[in-house]
Amino acid sequence: MNRVLNFSAGPSAIPLSVLERAKAEFTSYKGMGFSIMEISHRGKVFDALHNAAIEKIRKFYNVSDDYAVLFLQGGATLQFAQVPMNLYNGGVAQYVNTGVWTTKAIKEAKIQSINYEVVASSEETKFDRIPENIKFSDDADYAYICSNNTIYGTQYAKLPDTKCPLVVDSSSDLLSRELDFNTKNIGMFYGGAQKNAGPAGITLVIIRKDLAARVKDNVPTPLRYTTQIEANSLANTPPTFGIYMFDLVLDWINEQGGLKAIHELNKQKAKYLYDFIDNSSFYQAHAKVGSRSLMNVSYTTPNADLDALFVKEAEANNMIGLKGHRILGGLRASIYNAVTLDNVKTLVEFMKEFERKNG
Structure with missing residues (x-):
C-alpha cells in the first residue's frame, strides 16, 4: 500500500489500523450484513455503539454524571456562538486571545452584545506564546480559552485554575493527554474530531449540566445544549459514521x-x-x-x-x-x-x- 506521511493540520491522519477496521466493516458491521451508516440512529445496534463511546470518553477524562457527553454537528466553529448563547448569565464572560480561533470566538460574543472582556492576549507578539499570569474573575460567568493553537503552534502546558467555570476549546489537542475533570473547574470542554479523533463532521462537547440549564427561553431550540442533553445527542439525526469512527479511535487509544x-x-x-x-x-x-x-x-x-x-x-x-x-x-x-x-x-x-x- 502506497501511503504518504500525513502532517496535515486537519482533517488529518487517522491510525491505519482504524481505517482498515472501518474498511473491513464498511459493508457488514460486525458481520451483521449492513453498514453502520444504513441503520436507524434510534435502533439497538447504533444505541449500543453510541453509549459505549460515551462511556469510554467518561473513563478517559474521569467525567462524572454531573456532566453530559454530547456528539454534535456544526463543527467547533458553531460553538463559538453557542457558548455565549447558552452560558452567558448576565455578568461578564472573560476570554484569553491566543490566536485565530479565540479571535473568532470573541467576535461571536461581541455579535451577541454580551458583556465580555479579553483578560489576556499574545496578539502583539504575533501569538507566539501563551500569556503569563492570566487572571480570571472568580465570579465571571465563564472563562474561555483555546488549549492548543494550530496556526501558531502554541499550547497551554496545563489548563489554568479558575473558580469560575472554565470553557476549553480543545479541538486540536483532543484526546492527546490526560485530564481529570475532578481536579479542574471545567464547565465545558469541546473539540472537533478531525484532528485526533476521526473524520470531520462531529464535535465532542462535555458540559456541566447545571451550566447548560442557564439557557434563556429566547435561544432557538436546536441551539440549546439542554435539547441535546435530554435527547442523548439524538434530537436530530447524529453523524452516525463519524461516531462509529470516533469509537474506533477510542479503542485504538486504549490499545496504545x-x-x-x-x-x-x-x-x-x-x-x-x-x-x-x-x-x-x-x-x-x-x-x-x-x-x-x-x-x-x-x-x-x-x-x-x-x-x-x-x-x-x-x-x-x-x-x-x-x-x-x-x-x-x-x-x-x-x-x-x-x-x-x-x-x-x-x-x-x-x-x-x-x-x-x-x-
Missing part, C-alpha cells in the same frame, strides 16, 4: 496504553522535532519555549521561496500537509496522535538534507 502513553509519545515526537529546529541555523520555530505545542510545530526556512520549495520537495518525497497556514505562512508539521515517532524522524532526515542543499 491510554492517554498517558499517548501523551508520553507526543512529548517524544515534539522534542525530537523541536530539538532539531533549535540546533539548526536554517530553520526557526515560531512559538516560544514554554508555550510550544506538542501537536502543531510551526516553523520557517530563511525565506518564503525556500518555504515553497520545501513543500514541493517534501511532497515529492511522499510527505504532505507541511505548508503553513495562509495567515502565518512558513511551514507546519502537525504531529497528532496518529503520526508515529518514525514518521517524525523521517521528516527530520528530509529537513537535514534540504538544509544541506539550500543552506
Whole structure:
C-alpha cells in the first residue's frame, strides 16, 4: 500500500489500523450484513455503539454524571456562538486571545452584545506564546480559552485554575493527554474530531449540566445544549459514521496504553522535532519555549521561496500537509496522535538534507 506521511493540520491522519477496521466493516458491521451508516440512529445496534463511546470518553477524562457527553454537528466553529448563547448569565464572560480561533470566538460574543472582556492576549507578539499570569474573575460567568493553537503552534502546558467555570476549546489537542475533570473547574470542554479523533463532521462537547440549564427561553431550540442533553445527542439525526469512527479511535487509544502513553509519545515526537529546529541555523520555530505545542510545530526556512520549495520537495518525497497556514505562512508539521515517532524522524532526515542543499 502506497501511503504518504500525513502532517496535515486537519482533517488529518487517522491510525491505519482504524481505517482498515472501518474498511473491513464498511459493508457488514460486525458481520451483521449492513453498514453502520444504513441503520436507524434510534435502533439497538447504533444505541449500543453510541453509549459505549460515551462511556469510554467518561473513563478517559474521569467525567462524572454531573456532566453530559454530547456528539454534535456544526463543527467547533458553531460553538463559538453557542457558548455565549447558552452560558452567558448576565455578568461578564472573560476570554484569553491566543490566536485565530479565540479571535473568532470573541467576535461571536461581541455579535451577541454580551458583556465580555479579553483578560489576556499574545496578539502583539504575533501569538507566539501563551500569556503569563492570566487572571480570571472568580465570579465571571465563564472563562474561555483555546488549549492548543494550530496556526501558531502554541499550547497551554496545563489548563489554568479558575473558580469560575472554565470553557476549553480543545479541538486540536483532543484526546492527546490526560485530564481529570475532578481536579479542574471545567464547565465545558469541546473539540472537533478531525484532528485526533476521526473524520470531520462531529464535535465532542462535555458540559456541566447545571451550566447548560442557564439557557434563556429566547435561544432557538436546536441551539440549546439542554435539547441535546435530554435527547442523548439524538434530537436530530447524529453523524452516525463519524461516531462509529470516533469509537474506533477510542479503542485504538486504549490499545496504545491510554492517554498517558499517548501523551508520553507526543512529548517524544515534539522534542525530537523541536530539538532539531533549535540546533539548526536554517530553520526557526515560531512559538516560544514554554508555550510550544506538542501537536502543531510551526516553523520557517530563511525565506518564503525556500518555504515553497520545501513543500514541493517534501511532497515529492511522499510527505504532505507541511505548508503553513495562509495567515502565518512558513511551514507546519502537525504531529497528532496518529503520526508515529518514525514518521517524525523521517521528516527530520528530509529537513537535514534540504538544509544541506539550500543552506
